Amino acid sequence: MNDTALSREHRERRVLAVIEAARRLADARDPLGRDARRALPAATGLSEASIELSLSRHLETSVTPADLAKLVTRAGSAPRVHVVLSANVFTAVVRAVALAVAAAPSVVVRPSSREAVLAPLLLRALVEQGSDVRFELSENLAPAPGDHVHVYGRSETIATIEARCSPGVTVRGHGPGFGVVYVSGDALDERTTGDLGSVAERVSWDIVAFDQRGCLSPRVAFVEGPPAAAERFASSLADALERREKEVPRGALTDTERRERALYRQTVQAIGPCHDGTTSVVGVDLDPRAMLIPPTGRHVHVVRIADPGDMTRLLAPHRTAITCIGVSEPSSCVRSIAALAPGARILPLGDMQRPPLDGPVDQRGML
Amino acid sequence: MNGEREARAALHRRVRDFIDASEKGDITAESFDELGLDIARHQAEHVPAYRRLTSHRRCHPRDATSVREVPAVPTDAFRLTRIAAHTPSEDAAIFRTSGTTSGARGEHPLSTTATYEKAALAWGRWALFFDAPPAGTQPSFASVRTAIALTPRRTLPLGDSSLHFMVQLFAADFAREACFLQLSPDTLADPGELRARSAAARHAGNAVVVMGASFAFVHVLDALGDEPLALPEGSRIMHTGGFKGRSREVAPSELLARMAATFGVPQSAVVGEYGMTELSSQLYEGTWRAARGLPTPSARHGVFVAPPWMRVVAVDDDTLDPLPAGEAGILRFEDLGNVDSALAVQTADRGRCAGSTVELLGRLPGAPARGCALAVEELMGSP
Numbered sequence: 001m002n003d004t005a006l007s008r009e010h011r012e013r014r015v016l017a018v019i020e021a022a023r024r025l026a027d028a029r030d031p032l033g034r035d036a037r038r039a040l041p042a043a044t045g046l047s048e049a050s051i052e053l054s055l056s057r058h059l060e061t062s063v064t065p066a067d068l069a070k071l072v073t074r075a076g077s078a079p080r081v082h083v084v085l086s087a088n089v090f091t092a093v094v095r096a097v098a099l100a101v102a103a104a105p106s107v108v109v110r111p112s113s114r115e116a117v118l119a120p121l122l123l124r125a126l127v128e129q130g131s132d133v134r135f136e137l138s139e140n141l142a143p144a145p146g147d148h149v150h151v152y153g154r155s156e157t158i159a160t161i162e163a164r165c166s167p168g169v170t171v172r173g174h175g176p177g178f179g180v181v182y183v184s185g186d187a188l189d190e191r192t193t194g195d196l197g198s199v200a201e202r203v204s205w206d207i208v209a210f211d212q213r214g215c216l217s218p219r220v221a222f223v224e225g226p227p228a229a230a231e232r233f234a235s236s237l238a239d240a241l242e243r244r245e246k247e248v249p250r251g252a253l254t255d256t257e258r259r260e261r262a263l264y265r266q267t268v269q270a271i272g273p274c275h276d277g278t279t280s281v282v283g284v285d286l287d288p289r290a291m292l293i294p295p296t297g298r299h300v301h302v303v304r305i306a307d308p309g310d311m312t313r314l315l316a317p318h319r320t321a322i323t324c325i326g327v328s329e330p331s332s333c334v335r336s337i338a339a340l341a342p343g344a345r346i347l348p349l350g351d352m353q354r355p356p357l358d359g360p361v362d363q364r365g366m367l
Numbered sequence: 368m369n370g371e372r373e374a375r376a377a378l379h380r381r382v383r384d385f386i387d388a389s390e391k392g393d394i395t396a397e398s399f400d401e402l403g404l405d406i407a408r409h410q411a412e413h414v415p416a417y418r419r420l421t422s423h424r425r426c427h428p429r430d431a432t433s434v435r436e437v438p439a440v441p442t443d444a445f446r447l448t449r450i451a452a453h454t455p456s457e458d459a460a461i462f463r464t465s466g467t468t469s470g471a472r473g474e475h476p477l478s479t480t481a482t483y484e485k486a487a488l489a490w491g492r493w494a495l496f497f498d499a500p501p502a503g504t505q506p507s508f509a510s511v512r513t514a515i516a517l518t519p520r521r522t523l524p525l526g527d528s529s530l531h532f533m534v535q536l537f538a539a540d541f542a543r544e545a546c547f548l549q550l551s552p553d554t555l556a557d558p559g560e561l562r563a564r565s566a567a568a569r570h571a572g573n574a575v576v577v578m579g580a581s582f583a584f585v586h587v588l589d590a591l592g593d594e595p596l597a598l599p600e601g602s603r604i605m606h607t608g609g610f611k612g613r614s615r616e617v618a619p620s621e622l623l624a625r626m627a628a629t630f631g632v633p634q635s636a637v638v639g640e641y642g643m644t645e646l647s648s649q650l651y652e653g654t655w656r657a658a659r660g661l662p663t664p665s666a667r668h669g670v671f672v673a674p675p676w677m678r679v680v681a682v683d684d685d686t687l688d689p690l691p692a693g694e695a696g697i698l699r700f701e702d703l704g705n706v707d708s709a710l711a712v713q714t715a716d717r718g719r720c721a722g723s724t725v726e727l728l729g730r731l732p733g734a735p736a737r738g739c740a741l742a743v744e745e746l747m748g749s750p
Contacts, residue, residue, distance in 0.1 A: 259684035259697065263441050263715060266687060269423035270416040270444040276423075290446050290471030 006105055011072045014101040015063070017133040019357075021125035022094045023061045025118065028052070032121050032128075039117045044090055046211060046251040053248050058209055059091045060098070060357045067358035074359035075102035078148040078170070082141055084161065085119065086153040087112035088213040093119045095361060097135060100150060107135035112153075143169045150174070150360075174362040177215035177323035178293065179206070179352050182311065182337055185225040187328035188233060196236050199328050202350030203300075204240035206326060207280075208248050209353040212296040215362055216324040216345070216352050219293050220301045222311045227286040230304035231273055238275030238282040241298060250279040253297050260295030267292065268301070288314055308333045312340050323362050326352040371413050375452055375478065378406055378706045382676065383485045385703060389675040390489045391501075399678065402703055403434035406710045413452035416444060417709055435680065435689055439699045439711035445473035445645050450708045453478040462529035464644045475529070475644050478707050486648045486704040487533050488540055490674040494651030495576065495605055495638055496541040497661060511602070512571070514542035515564050517556035517579025517587065519549040529644050530607060534578045537605075542576065549583070556583050558590035565596035565630075574601030577630065580608045585617050588625050597631035603655055604630060607640040623668060633658060634668070641671040641727065645712050647704025648677045650725060665724045673723045676703040681720045687713065695719045695728055 006014075027033040033055065040051045063071070081100040085093055093111070097119075100107040111119040119137060126133050141161065143149050145168025151158045158173035165171055181203055188196050206218050221237070223230040253261065261281060268274045268283025271292075275282040280298040287304075291314045294301045305311050315322065322341035326349045327334055338346055343364035345355050355361055381402055388395040407428035410417045417440060421427050424438045431437050440450060446464070449455070457478045464473035477483060492499055492510075499510035514537060518528075521535040538545035546564055548556035556579065568575045575598055584606050604626055617625075619639075627634045635658035642649035650671035653663030664672050673679050680689045681696030690696045698718045701711050717728040 255684070259715075262685055262687050263443070263697075263713065266420070266438070266713060267441040267443045267447070269438075270420040270440050270450075271448045272419070274423055285447065287448070289448060292443060292447055 006077070008072060011075070011102045012068050014133045015068060015071060015098045017126060017129070017131040018094060018098045018101055018122070019061060019063055021122055021129060021131070022059055024125045024129075025094075025121055026055050026059045026061050028056070032125050036118060036121055040090060040115075041251070043115045043117045044087070044251070045254070047249045049248045050208070050211065050251055053208070054091050054210060058353055060094045063357040067356045070358040071098065072102045075099045076148060076170075076172075078104045078146065080104050080106040080108065080144070080147045082143050082147060082149045083107065083109045083135075084141065084149065084151045084153065084157070085109065085111050085115075086157075087114035089210050089215075090115050090118050092152060092214075092361065093122055095357060096150060096152060097122060098357065099360060100135065101133050103148060108138050108141075109135050110138055110141055145169060148172060172360075174215075174360055177321045177362060177364070178220075178318075179216045179218040179324035179326060180311075180315065180322060181206070181218045181221035181326045181328075181349065181352075182308070182333070183221060183223045183233060183328045183349075184333060185229065188223065188225060188229045196232060197240075199349060200233060200236035200240045202348075203237055203326070204244050205350055206352040207241065207298055207300060208244045208250070211250050212298055214353065216355065217296070218300065218324075218326055218352055219296075220291065220303060222303050222305050222314075224305050224307065227304050230284055230286060230302055234273060234275060234282050234284045234300075234302040237300060237302065238277055238280065241280040241282065241300075242277050245278050245280070245298075250298055257295055257297045261297055261299060264292075264294045264299055268294075291315065291318060293318070308336050311337070315340060320364065323364065324352050324355070371409075371452065372457075374409055375413075375706060378402075378409060379479060379482045382406075382482050382703045382706055386482075386485050386489050386674075386676050390492075395675075399676070399703065400433045403701060403710055404428055404431060404437070406703065406706055407431070407434065407437045409706075410452060410708075410710060414450060414708065416440065416448050416450050434678065434701045434710065437711055439687070439701075439713035440709035441713045442473065442643065442645050442715070445475060445708075446471050449474070449476065450645075451476040451478075452707055460532070461527060462532065462644045463527040473644055475708055477647075480532075482704050482706060483529075483532075483647045484536055486674065486676060487536055490649055490651065491533075491537055491541070493656070493674070494640075494653065494672070495603055495655060496537070497656065497659070498601075499541050510541040511576045512543055512573030513564070513568055513575040514538035514545040515561065515568075515575055515577045516545060516547045517549060517561075517577070517583040518547060519551055520547040529642065530580060533642070533649070537576070537578065555586045558587045561587055562591070562594070562596065565598055568599055568602070569597055572599050574599050574603075576603050576605060578605040581606045581617075581622060582608065584626060585622065588622075588629055591629060594629070595631055596629055602630065602632050603636040603638060604632065605638050605640055607642060619669060635666075637668075639668065639671065641725070643712075643714070645705075645708070646677075646700055646702045647706075648674055648702045650674075650677070650679070664722055667726075670724050670726045673725065675723075677701065679718075679720050679723075679725045681718055682713070692721045693719060698725065 024030045024032045081104040083096050083100050149171045151173045155175045162171045223233045265281045273284040284302045319341045322344045324345045385395050411421045420438050428437045458476045460477045462475045496510035516534045518531045518534045548560045626637045635654040638655050639652045650673045653665045653672045656663040657666030678701040682699045684697045698714050698716045719726045
């Protein structure tokens, strides 16, 4: 079978089969869902509550017709797609496989060596539901000319794979990135419609997902307005993160993450207010000269800006790494923010880790 | 503010006296901790960033009994805010870090360069130019005839690279003549000029010192290939810093071997310097001293010796608490020369300390590359 044998309708059916399989993994009562919950804490380092949150809230289990059409278009077409998965966000396997089966009749998946739980379970679900959609699990990567390789991971991994692939192989790399939050002055203005607590609450959920290891995870929050607004937001966010810690405890940090946390905390303590929580650090820069991107693990750098132009200036060196911008409310500023990082998704706060299933999470270079 | 200025000037004088006494081998008038704590107390009062840090840490230097107890300012803070006791109008120089992909460069403002110069010259003399006359005497001869710098000539107003400043200082104090092979900060040293200068030195039979960043040496060595330059006996090389973003990376042992072979000097004459923009003092490998029969705490490449006015300790990378000697951690520097900014500076560099020596173990994985190394990657998770 070659790629031309897949009609658009057929591609969409293949994607829907993957989503149907994913529903079983999301279901805590399903044997496959139970297997996932049993194995993932050890494989990912995330807490059990965090695994539950990820499977029940962040795993893709539905798609709108419009998003499905976009996904199929963006998937491209090839006789075979090889998928190289990253360990950091285990739920990413569903979107990755959905894209691959939409693109090609033959799919080979290489799970991360650190997290090889969900891909086999997804395959089992596909087999058990009697779907003709299959993929091969393999530790090897041997693409032939004409094949596509979808790589999710570090820049070095993508570069290494690109270098090793023979001519004629197309490599689509989805590299590292991070999310930022933009809170407009109106959102925090109690005289208008602003609701500080609600905004902070929504951002906290975006932060705790996957312990901030995903490329959509917000690491920096820009707060427009006077310094007091940024301070109030940071304080409210720190409180929200403390509440999240009780509900969804953070998992274990790696040695690197612990080191970076210590240095980040000490750095922000020199530049402004700092909320040192049980597991999180919320630093505040009221007079920003440059960007400081905190490490992963539920830490947020709150930056006071006078207007969106400040945000553009500060993020300019990082614009290609921005994968997602969470906004407090639709506003005229969104267009200028979007121009800052073409390809970055603009999503409502609270939904930064739940982008529509309309293509790769990382759309940089696609739009 | 005048009171602050006078107090700061007095601290600078005390530090310079400390350096003088240390260099002469005399007992210093006050201990490292006495002087260091006075500096830290001054900074806690007059450096806003340090005041914030001590407040957050609930650890004021007035309550400390040793320098080791006071909080250290991470190097990243120098990029994010001004770390200085004096006002910008009093800046005599601002040293800046290399450009990075993260945007702003780290800045180290100095209200006077006198203390920096005193520290740099004293420890440079110890490691590289001990055959020069002692400080304060009229030189009847210089340590070397010619200083060949793979850096640009310092221009007025002061260039912002502390390395370029120091190289200029060494060239002026330890050599009779100097040439600067980098025409501008944006270009690299000219290998052809290096060839010509080396040939002239060889012809005259006069020892030279060649100084520059490690990446600059890689550039000229690559251009020269296997061509030997064969410098006269007594010549020495000083190199410093990393490679990222500036040239291909070369293993330290390979660079050492290539420099020694190309310049025709023993490997002991290739001396590594360890410094950073945020510090006022430098560390050196003691290999050249050892080769000349002079005492040194270490004669190994990769092990750097701190001067008496600086202490280095490896700290726990989670708590930032000091570790016992010999244990690996991230490096914290306590530099009496940093009167104007932060006495204690916390880096992300890993190392192992024993006495006054530091064995570098490489940069903290995941941390942004600093110093002469350009950052090519920021702290980002993968999707």
